Amino acid sequence: MDITKIMYRPGLMAGERILITGGGTGLGKVMAEAFLYLGAEVHTCGRRGAVAEEAADELMTRHGGKVVAHACDIRKPDAIDAMVEQIWSRHGALTGLVNNAAGNFISRTEDLSINGFNAISDIVFRGTFYITHNVGKRLIAQNARGNFLAILTTWVWNGGPFTVPSAMSKAGINVMTQSLATEWGRHGLRFNAIAPGTFPTKGMTERLSPGNAQGLQGRNADRGNPMGRVGEMHELANLAVLLMAPGADYINGQTIAIDGAGYQANAGNFYQSLSRMDDEQWAQMAAMIRGANDKDKAQRTT
Numbered sequence: 001m002d003i004t005k006i007m008y009r010p011g012l013m014a015g016e017r018i019l020i021t022g023g024g025t026g027l028g029k030v031m032a033e034a035f036l037y038l039g040a041e042v043h044t045c046g047r048r049g050a051v052a053e054e055a056a057d058e059l060m061t062r063h064g065g066k067v068v069a070h071a072c073d074i075r076k077p078d079a080i081d082a083m084v085e086q087i088w089s090r091h092g093a094l095t096g097l098v099n100n101a102a103g104n105f106i107s108r109t110e111d112l113s114i115n116g117f118n119a120i121s122d123i124v125f126r127g128t129f130y131i132t133h134n135v136g137k138r139l140i141a142q143n144a145r146g147n148f149l150a151i152l153t154t155w156v157w158n159g160g161p162f163t164v165p166s167a168m169s170k171a172g173i174n175v176m177t178q179s180l181a182t183e184w185g186r187h188g189l190r191f192n193a194i195a196p197g198t199f200p201t202k203g204m205t206e207r208l209s210p211g212n213a214q215g216l217q218g219r220n221a222d223r224g225n226p227m228g229r230v231g232e233m234h235e236l237a238n239l240a241v242l243l244m245a246p247g248a249d250y251i252n253g254q255t256i257a258i259d260g261a262g263y264q265a266n267a268g269n270f271y272q273s274l275s276r277m278d279d280e281q282w283a284q285m286a287a288m289i290r291g292a293n294d295k296d297k298a299q300r301t302t
């Protein structure tokens with residue numbers, strides 16, 4: 001990310017302590033960098049402990065400050081509780097939680113196994129609730145304010161063909177955002193979400209556009225986007241700061257798209273690009289995705 005394009009004053013987020021799930025890679029790392037740059041203490045977690053550690057070291061070398069990486073699988077409520085307890089006791093109460101961790105892969109729904117459905121929904125739907133519930137209860141108990149942000153997708157509004165477990169799970173989190181914005185507003189907790197269009201990351205490209213890792217980086221990746229391009233990381237980071245930093249606290253219960261109007265122009269999902277693939281192409285895609293999954297799995301420490 002080009003840090004000079006962060007549009008806020010240095011020190012804006014001093015005093016904030018924010019946990020970003022999946023903060024060692026992709027969009028999570030981009031948000032971690034922006035929050036750190038603006039003075040926040042940042043915590044990240046991921047299943048690949050060494051990857052999260054490396055990212056934390058890289059960001060601290062670049063900007064100073066404090067980034068603490070935790071190895072944690074958010075599918076496990078006990079592991080979440082242990083991590084959050086450690087943050088509270090060693091560092092202090094969180095002031096914010098970014099629910100960014102996700103799992104996803106393209107598949108015809110008729111080809112999905114129950115395990116495949118669960119692998120995605122356990123991370124996105126259940127894991128997001130477990131950690132939100134854990135952090136929310138602690139903040140309520142100590143009468144402290146808190147900001148919650150979820151990274152969703154525009155599919156929550158119109159469906160995600162060929163990514164049904166992800167679309168269903170993120171739609172659930174969209175409703176959680178609206179529900180808790182109202183229920184927990186009186187406790188000083190607010191809930192918002194971002195629905196990004198295409199912001200190419202490694203994890204996403206390997207699972208949503210396998211074999212096209214180069215293509216997604218260029219202007220051809222726009223899938224007919226009105227702005228003729230994909231998103232740039234600082235654009236997402238600037239929106240995340242708006243929602244997580246003090247100053248615009250009256251924004252509550254909103255899901256904001258940042259997609260160049262791709263959703264309005266072409267539905268923002270995979271219907272057009274994947275509906276004509278044949279059996280052989282799907283088999284090739286699945287093999288490439290499983291290859292990426294296996295490589296990631298070999299690096300997991302939890």
Ligand code: HXC
Binds near residue numbers: 113119
């Ligand atoms: C069919 C598949 C498959 C594929 C895995 N499975 N890949 N089925 N097609 N391509 C099946 C497996 O066969 C198995 O079922 C089950 O899914 C679980 O697979 P595991 O690899 O054991 O799962 P696990 O180790 O838990 O990994 C979870 C994962 C993986 C979701 C499958 O992809 C992951 O960890 N992803 C994290 C990173 C990620 O996905 N990033 C992209 C997010 S992008 P069986 O029946 O064989 O046991 C994103 C962007 C959305 O969310 C917005 C864009 C605009």
